[in-house]
Amino acid sequence: MDTKNALAVLESSPLFAVLTPDERVLLQRGATLQTYSKHSVLYKPGQTATKVYFMLKGVVKVAVHAEKKDIIKYVVRPGGLFGESCLTGDNLRRDFAYAMDDQLEIMELDAQAVLAVMKNNFVFAQSLLHFLGERLRYTESQLENVVLKDSRSRIVEYLHQMGHEQGRKVGLETLVKHNMTHQDIADLTGTSRQMVTAVLNQLKRSNILYFNRKKILFRDLQALPLGS
Numbered sequence: 001m002d003t004k005n006a007l008a009v010l011e012s013s014p015l016f017a018v019l020t021p022d023e024r025v026l027l028q029r030g031a032t033l034q035t036y037s038k039h040s041v042l043y044k045p046g047q048t049a050t051k052v053y054f055m056l057k058g059v060v061k062v063a064v065h066a067e068k069k070d071i072i073k074y075v076v077r078p079g080g081l082f083g084e085s086c087l088t089g090d091n092l093r094r095d096f097a098y099a100m101d102d103q104l105e106i107m108e109l110d111a112q113a114v115l116a117v118m119k120n121n122f123v124f125a126q127s128l129l130h131f132l133g134e135r136l137r138y139t140e141s142q143l144e145n146v147v148l149k150d151s152r153s154r155i156v157e158y159l160h161q162m163g164h165e166q167g168r169k170v171g172l173e174t175l176v177k178h179n180m181t182h183q184d185i186a187d188l189t190g191t192s193r194q195m196v197t198a199v200l201n202q203l204k205r206s207n208i209l210y211f212n213r214k215k216i217l218f219r220d221l222q223a224l225p226l227g228s
Contacts, residue, residue: 009056009079010024010027010054010107011024013054013079014127015081015124015127015128015131016124018121018123018124018127019117019121019124020121023117023120023121023124026113026116026117027109027110027113027114027117029110029113030109030110030112030113031107031108031109031110031113032107032108033056033105033106033107033108034105034106034107034108035103035104035105035106036058036099036104036106037099037102037103037104038099038100038101038102038104039098039099040098040099040104041096041097041098041099042060042083042097042098042099042106043083043093043096043097044093044096044097045064045065045092045093045094045095045096046092046093047092047093048091048092048093049083049085049086049090049091049092049093049111050086050110050111050112051083051086051108051109051110051111052081052082052083052084052086052087052108052109052110052111052114053076053081053082053083053097053106053107053108053109054080054081054106054107054108054109055076055077055078055079055080055081055082055105055106056078056105056106056107057078057101057103057104057105058078058099058100058101058102058103058104058105058106059075059076059077059099059100059101059104059179060075060076060082060097060098060099060100060104060106061074061075061076061097061098061100061184061187062074062075062076062082062095062096062097063095063096063097063098063187064094064095064096065096069187070096070187071187071190072184072187072188073095073139073142074135074138074139075100075180075188077166081131082097083097084128084131084132084135086111087111087114087115087118087128087132088132100179100184101179114128142188142190145157145189145190146190151189151190151191151192151195152195152199153226154189154190154191155185155189155191155195155196155199156199156203156224156225156226157226158185158188158189159203159209159216159218159224160221160224160226162176162178162180162216163176163216163218163221163224164221166178167218167221170217172219172220173217173218173219173220174217174218174221175215175216175217175218176215176216176217176218177214177215178214178215178216179214181213182196182197182200183196203224207219208220208223208224208225209224
């Protein structure tokens with residue numbers, strides 16, 4: 001994707017649509033386009049945090065490392081923002097960002113330029129604060145699920161969320177094309193890969209869904225046994 005098309009994608013984002021032409025130019029001056037291959041590390045703990053990342057193409061997982069395994073905090077898809085902690089005072093990274101796709105395309109925005117625009121554009125600042133609040137609420141919800149719900153319930157709830165957020169209707173069924181491994185789902189839900197495989201196989205035997213490495217087909221998304 002060239003710079004012109006990348007900026008058009010940026011401007012179509014509700015978060016950045018409120019910018020004036022001059023403010024877009026200010027962000028553009030400090031912006032760079034980067035391409036990453038699968039499994040690349042975009043940043044890691046201890047690195048200086050000076051960039052905010054806007055996803056153009058591909059998928060990134062943001063994770064922390066604990067007890068010899070990754071715990072995925074959230075997954076970022078096209079149109080999403082990440083690495084935003086530098087806007088709230090973090091000078092160093094405290095987590096990892098990994099590329100989950102080949103040909104990952106990202107626009108890297110200079111954090112100081114973003115802060116300058118926030119200072120002069122209240123609506124933009126308000127939009128970013130709302131975005132940060134939503135991400136905080138999502139993280140809190142994930143923590144509550146780990147504390148209050150059993151492993152199976154967390155996996156089923158994630159599958160239900162995946163179907164609603166990423167699914168495409170195919171007749172009465174819902175198709176999700178994805179690149180999440182069983183281990184990725186386990187890292188997101190605070191469970192084990194073996195438990196994810198067991199739950200998926202049980203749902204497959206019950207004809208609630210069909211799955212392979214690249215897709216999940218929900219026969220009836222509403223039939224997922226939430227809260228069990």
